[in-house]
Amino acid sequence: MVRHRTPARRGSCAWKTAVLLLALAVPPSAQAQLMPGLDLPTTSLPGLPSGAIQGRLPPPLSLPDAPGLANRVLQQARAVRLTALIRDNPAIIDVDDRGAPVVRGEVLAVSPSPEALVRLETGGFRVRSRTAFEGLGLDLVVLAIPAGLSAREAVRRVRAIDPEGEYDFNHIYSAAGAAEAPGAPASGDGGAAARVGLIDGGVDTRHPALRNVRIEQRGFAPGGVQPRAHGLAVASLLAGSQGRFQGSAPGASLYVADVYGSTPAGGSAAALAAALGWMAQSKVGVINVSLVGPPNLTLQAAVRAMVARGHLIVAAVGNDGPAAPPLYPAAYPGVIAVTAVDSRRRLLPEAGRPPRIDFAAPGADMAAPGADGGFVAVRGTSFAAPIVAGRLARNLPTPDPASAARATALLARDAQDLGAKGPDARFGKGLVGFELATRPATVAARGVLTHP
Structure with a gap:
């Protein structure tokens, strides 16, 4: 049974509200695009000749801003979820200048100079931890801020003390998966030779879908490795296999970095950077970040270093709607940004539209392994990204700039062209792995997967 946590339920309900509003507000032709499979009944009134009341009724309701309404509600869904996270954990979560959640009491410094650290300590800041990422050539310092200082004021102060340095909040990142009610993929090859990384929650290795997968897990947040439904679903879509369900690179070796642990402040930028450092040290060629x-x-510095060394980072674009600002790490240069389509090859209306899309993959009308040993229905760009990552991992087991470029080119060559001819802003270089979407009914999926 999939358990629903309160913040997840609020976010899921807000998303469902968006769909309901669209169903009520959008004209029938638009409903057919936004609500696939919804057949609205038609009603005829016997005894009234055609045109009998023509001219007596007001013109049909027109809502030209229906897409704008959907975008606002989708963004509100994320805001509700994050607001609940902040409200329920005031002792450990603060906000940045835009209201995004951050770890309270911490500022991150990227490779600060010894002189800068002396000035910072004189200003009341204290080095809480220091980690050298040898594989990335970076030095991450977590600074504890003076008592009574907000994260916003702390960041302003450290930047004033060392204007040449790189300082930022310890932002918190959330999963890019949504929920859907539940309703034979083609066989992959070459998966057993692949090595692929996963930065997410922990993975329950006892699930039958992962029986033949070698998994190495490491925790990067307080509490260590804590299995989560989201991590299990994404890991299985990467490398799992069970009956009619098959992942993108079945049998691939998985390196799982749990950046959430047991703390509500999990998923921090510091944890993501540390996880990338481990992937670099382990020489994992492709890393999925949903x-x-x-x-x-x-995070930007870590991503830049990884890309320069020939790693491919595959990231979901998010589910805040096409009008939302770009989300990261998908929007960073060099990251493979993945959007999602439904069973009719249409973009999900909630999928983000960053300046660059690299590939599309199935992310709706599909099932993934669930925490109870069975399957759940899933929806969101979270579940499209691992399909792309698995395919890339088949041709890039270890990092190498030239091989990374070839792996991406091979995937683009085999992708199905959708939308405008050639690469475009909606589907990127094309659709990947459409045949891998396992329909919920074929595996008796029970329940839904919501935001962890």
């Missing part, structure tokens, strides 16, 4: 959040200097 998490989204705001831009962050620490």
Whole structure:
């Protein structure tokens, strides 16, 4: 049984409200696009000749801003979820200048100079931890801020003390998966030779779908590795296999970095950077990140270093709607940004539209392994990204810039062109792995998967 946590339920309800509002407000032709499979009944009135009341009724309701309404509600769904997280954990979660959640009492510094650290300590800041990422050439310092200082004021102070340094909040990143009520993929090859990384929640390795998968897990947040439904679903879509369900690279070796642990402040920028450092040290070629959040200097530096060394980072674009601002790490240069389509090859209306899309993959009308040993229905760009990552991992087991470029080109060559001819802003280089979407009814999916 999939358990629903309160913040997840609020976010899921808000998303469902968006769909309901669209169903009521959008004209029938638009409903057919936004609500696939919804057949509205028609009613005829016997005894009234055609045109009998023509001219007596007001013109049909027109809502030209229906897409704008959907975008606002989708963004509100995320805001409700994050607001609940902040409200329920005031002792450990603060906000940045835009209201995004951050770890309270901490500021991140990227490779600060010794002189800068002396000035910062004189200003009341204290080094809480220091981690050298040898594989990335970075030094991450977590600074504890003076008592009584908000994160916003602390960041302003450290930037004033060292204007040349790179300082930022310790932002918190959330999963890019949504929920859907439940309703034979083609066989993959080459998965057993692949190695792929996953930055997410922990994975329950006892699930039958992962029986033949070698998994190495490491925790990067307080509480260590804590299995989560989201991590299990994404891991299985990467490398799992069970009956009619098959992941993108079945049998691939998985390196799982749990960045959530047992704390509500899990998913921090510091944890993501540390996880990337481990992936670099382990020489994992492709890393899937189905998490989204705001831009962050620490995460940006880690991503830039990974890309320069020939790693491919595959990230979901998020589910805040096409009008939402770009979400990260998908929006960083060099990251493979993945959007999602439904069973009719249409973009999900909630999928983000960053400046660049690289590939599309199935992310709705599909099932994934669930925490009870069975399957659940899933929806969201979270579940499209691992399909792309698994395919790329088949041709990039270890990092190498030239091989990374070839792996991406091979995937683009085999992708199905959708939308405008050639690469475009909606589907990128094309649709990948459409045949891998396992329909919920074929595996008796029970329940839904919501935001962890």
